[in-house]
Amino acid sequence: VPDRWLQVRGGTVIDGTGRPPDRADVLVKNNRIVAVGDSTCPGEAVPPDGIDVIDATGMTVMPGLIDVHCHMTYGEANTEEEIDLYTGHELRTLIAAANAEKVLRAGVTSISQPGGSYYIGVGVREGIKRGLVRGPRMTAAGRYLTTSNGLTDWYPTSVGVPDGSIGVLTNTVDEMKTEIRKQVKNGVDLIKLADSPYGQYQAFTDDELKCVADLTHQLGKRCTIHARGAAELDAAVSAGFDWIMHGNLMTNEVIDRLAASGITLAPTLLLLANMCDWPELTGTRPTDLSGMRRMLEKTAESLHAAHRAGVRFAMGSDTGFGITPYGEWHARELELLTIYAGMSPLEAITAATRNGADMVGLGGQLGQVTPGFLADLLVVKGDPLANLRVLLDKANILHVIKDGNVQVFSDDLDGKRFQFDRLPTVYSDVNLTFEMVCNDDPSPSYTVAPWSLSDAKDLVHDIGSLQKNLVDDSLEPVD
C-alpha cells in the first residue's frame, strides 16, 4: 500500500498546546503528522511530488475537537423514560450509529461516552474503528454503576432498575466488583459511577470508591464519576479516579486537593446552560429554571476558583439529550468554559483538544498539531480565538481530517433527527373537572359524541391503526 501524503498549507495553526497561533504548513503521512512549519525545510520527512494539498491561506488549522462527555445511546431523548425504556436496543444502536456521523461533521474527531445503555457504546466504537460507521474515534463506558441513592436509580423500588437503564444498581462492594468484571469482559474502556444527582450527599462510601478504582485499574481500565458535590469529588480524588465529571459545588480545600492531584475535571456546562438560556424554546418550567440558574451561579464560583488554582480541564458537552442534540452544540462548551470558568479562548481550545486525549486513551498522541501526533485536524474559516462561536457554524468547518483522511460527508443526514419512541400512552394534559366543562352553567348543555357511533364500529381496527401511527410518528425522521 503506497503511503498517503497530505499537506495543509499556509494556515494559521493553533497547535492545541496553549502556545499562541503561528502561520505554518502541516505535513501528514498516513495517519500521523510528520512536520509542522515552513514546508521548505520539512525535516526528516520528504514528501513526494504531487501530493494532495489543502490551501488553508487565511484559515485556521487546529486539532479536531475532543468531546469527553458524549452519550451516543441517549438518542436526543427528552425524558429519562425515553433514555431507559421505550426503544429496543437494536434500534437504539442503529440510531446511535447514524448520529455518530453528525458528531464528526461538527468537527469533533474524538469522543468518550461516560455511560450508556447496554454495550451500545462498545458496538458503535468498534463499528467506527472497523470502518462500518462514520464517526469520531471513541472510548466507551457501559451502564453507570449506581446505588439506591445515586443518579440513574430513577424509578420506584417496586419497578427497580430495568435492563434498558443507563444505570445498574450496585448497593454492595461485591455487586460493584461483579459489575466491573462483567463490563470489562464485554469491552468497555472505562467504568462510570453515578454519585448523587445534584451533589446533595455521597451516594457511595469512601471505601466503595477506593474498591471500584482499585479493581478497575487492576483490570487495566480507567474510571470516572458523576460528582457535582465537594464530598464525592474529594472522595474520588482520594480513591484515584482518572478524571472527574462536573465539579459544580467544590470547596476551596477540595479544589486545592484536585489541583495537586493533577486529575482532570470536565465540567459539562452545556445541558444546564441550554435550559437556562432559552427556556421559552425548551419549555423549562419556572421552578426548575430558578434552581438551575442557582446551580450555574454556584458552578461559576467553583470553576473560577478551580481555574485559578491550576486545575486541568477537559471539554465535555453532555451531548445526547433533546436539549443537546448530536452535532449541534459541542463547540458551545468552549465558550461556556470562558464564561463559567474564566478561561481565555486559547485555554478553552487547549481543554477541548490536548487535554481530552487522555480520556480517549491517546494522551501524548492526539490533540496537538505536533510531529508524531495523530493527524486529526480541522480547517476553519474565521478565527476562533477572536470569537469561539465560529466553531459552532458547520459552514465554517471547511475540512474535517481524521487519521489523515479528509472526510467526505453526504448531505443525507442534513436536517434529519431520529427520535426515540416516546411515552406511548398519554390520556390527557389536564385534569378534566366538571367546572372546566360546564363553567358554572346551571343547566349544562355540552354536546356529546359529535362523531358518529358508526365510525367506531371497528374498534380493534381503529386502535391498531392508532398505535401504528404513533410508532410511525416517532420513528420517521423529522425534517
Ligand SMILES: [Zn+2]
Ligand atoms: Zn452525562
